[in-house]
Amino acid sequence: MENISLAKHKIKILLLEGLHPSSVETLKAQGYNNIETLKTSLPENELIEKIKDVHFIGIRSRTDLNANVLKHAQKLIAVGCFCIGTNQVDLVAAKEKGIAVFNAPFSNTRSVAELVLGEILLLIRGIPEKSANAHRGVWQKSAIGSFEARGKTLGIIGYGHIGTQLGIMAENIGMRVQFFDIENKLTLGNASQVASLDKLLSTSDVISLHVPETASTQNMMGEKQLSKMKQGAILINASRGTVVDLNALTDALKSKHIGGAAIDVFPVEPKSNDEEFISPLRGLDNVILTPHVGGSTQEAQENIGIEVAGKLAKYSDNGSTLSAVNVPEVSLPEHTGRSRILHIHKNQPGVLTKINEAFAKHNINIAAQYLQTDEKIGYVVIDVETDDSNTAFDELKLIEGTVKTRLLH
Numbered sequence: 001m002e003n004i005s006l007a008k009h010k011i012k013i014l015l016l017e018g019l020h021p022s023s024v025e026t027l028k029a030q031g032y033n034n035i036e037t038l039k040t041s042l043p044e045n046e047l048i049e050k051i052k053d054v055h056f057i058g059i060r061s062r063t064d065l066n067a068n069v070l071k072h073a074q075k076l077i078a079v080g081c082f083c084i085g086t087n088q089v090d091l092v093a094a095k096e097k098g099i100a101v102f103n104a105p106f107s108n109t110r111s112v113a114e115l116v117l118g119e120i121l122l123l124i125r126g127i128p129e130k131s132a133n134a135h136r137g138v139w140q141k142s143a144i145g146s147f148e149a150r151g152k153t154l155g156i157i158g159y160g161h162i163g164t165q166l167g168i169m170a171e172n173i174g175m176r177v178q179f180f181d182i183e184n185k186l187t188l189g190n191a192s193q194v195a196s197l198d199k200l201l202s203t204s205d206v207i208s209l210h211v212p213e214t215a216s217t218q219n220m221m222g223e224k225q226l227s228k229m230k231q232g233a234i235l236i237n238a239s240r241g242t243v244v245d246l247n248a249l250t251d252a253l254k255s256k257h258i259g260g261a262a263i264d265v266f267p268v269e270p271k272s273n274d275e276e277f278i279s280p281l282r283g284l285d286n287v288i289l290t291p292h293v294g295g296s297t298q299e300a301q302e303n304i305g306i307e308v309a310g311k312l313a314k315y316s317d318n319g320s321t322l323s324a325v326n327v328p329e330v331s332l333p334e335h336t337g338r339s340r341i342l343h344i345h346k347n348q349p350g351v352l353t354k355i356n357e358a359f360a361k362h363n364i365n366i367a368a369q370y371l372q373t374d375e376k377i378g379y380v381v382i383d384v385e386t387d388d389s390n391t392a393f394d395e396l397k398l399i400e401g402t403v404k405t406r407l408l409h
Ligand SMILES: NC(=O)C1=CN([C@@H]2O[C@H](COP(=O)(O)OP(=O)(O)OC[C@H]3O[C@@H](n4cnc5c(N)ncnc54)[C@H](O)[C@@H]3O)[C@@H](O)[C@H]2O)C=CC1
Pocket: 084, 085, 105, 108, 109, 112, 157, 158, 159, 160, 161, 162, 163, 180, 181, 182, 183, 210, 211, 212, 213, 214, 216, 217, 238, 239, 240, 264, 265, 292, 293, 294, 295, 296
């Protein structure tokens, strides 16, 4: 555990996976200059070495921040996922160490929806196959198996930020939109929610997956589910690689039960652009294979850089955990003229009493106090006069159940 009060230039920030320069610019504008950037993710052993003395880390979807790596992250204050998915981080292990995790829940959603819309239009015409043939010198001019998207039914699995945008765009080109979601959702446009996955599968011409990686979405499209899709239907997955059984999909494509597919995410993805991409889908003509680029547009990456770097800087500067995904959310005002102590503790009886006793013992006046808890941890933020702050900080560090404390001036 580290209990810290640090000058900004001592705060070490490591940014991996080629984040957009807007991330560094945003941090520098807030006074953070001790920043190392790398173009790729790191293998576990190198990540462990690097993370030991880092206070903030920025990653995308390829960096595996598992419990073993986090065990070595003795100084880590927060993780910024410069993407939507946070499945690459062990959120529970991070929480238990008092490490806040932030992401960018919206910034690349439009980019994913646009890519999927384009793929629908191409696949429904059999264009990837015709293009592959043309590259081989084969002139496949034919309307057989080629359709308009207008009037066809799009089935969206996971009607969240991406699924809803895709639905609206698809309606604009005349598609009928239906969706399956485990939650009851507000339907946009003329979309309709169907009660079961099976119903969606058996009544859609195109199926597109937009669910997060969770236990319930693991292999949710396996042999059985694929067999329930309409003959010749199209499958698109730009969510997570663990959601579709690719061997089963390969069989379904080879038997022509599935007419085409677009796959952007894979169970195992190369860690860098220098590694070979291995997949059973390679060589199948009516399959669009993309290297996890659903959210990789200039617009999305620039906005994500600003958004997540801003959240890290804010958490560092004033303790605000607004929109953190694994610790209680506290939105905090400035603490101008005073010092602020941040105290993350195990949610066990007696911690707050002990904090109040410690302050009373030294006659320390609490100018403002904010508290949020969840079932595992509590996050208390206390503003005090700067003259009292070191004493208060020293006392809080000693309280049983303390996970992490920081002092901000
Ligand atoms: N290919 C890429 O580059 C990108 C991929 N993604 C992936 O897309 C996923 C979805 O993104 P958003 O739409 O922003 O997420 P979101 O959280 O807004 O929506 C996800 C929806 O899936 C639903 N859901 C969860 N489990 C389900 C299940 N078992 N069956 C049916 N519905 C279920 C949720 O209720 C929610 O409505 C992300 O979690 C991420 O993994 C996101 C951005 C870029």
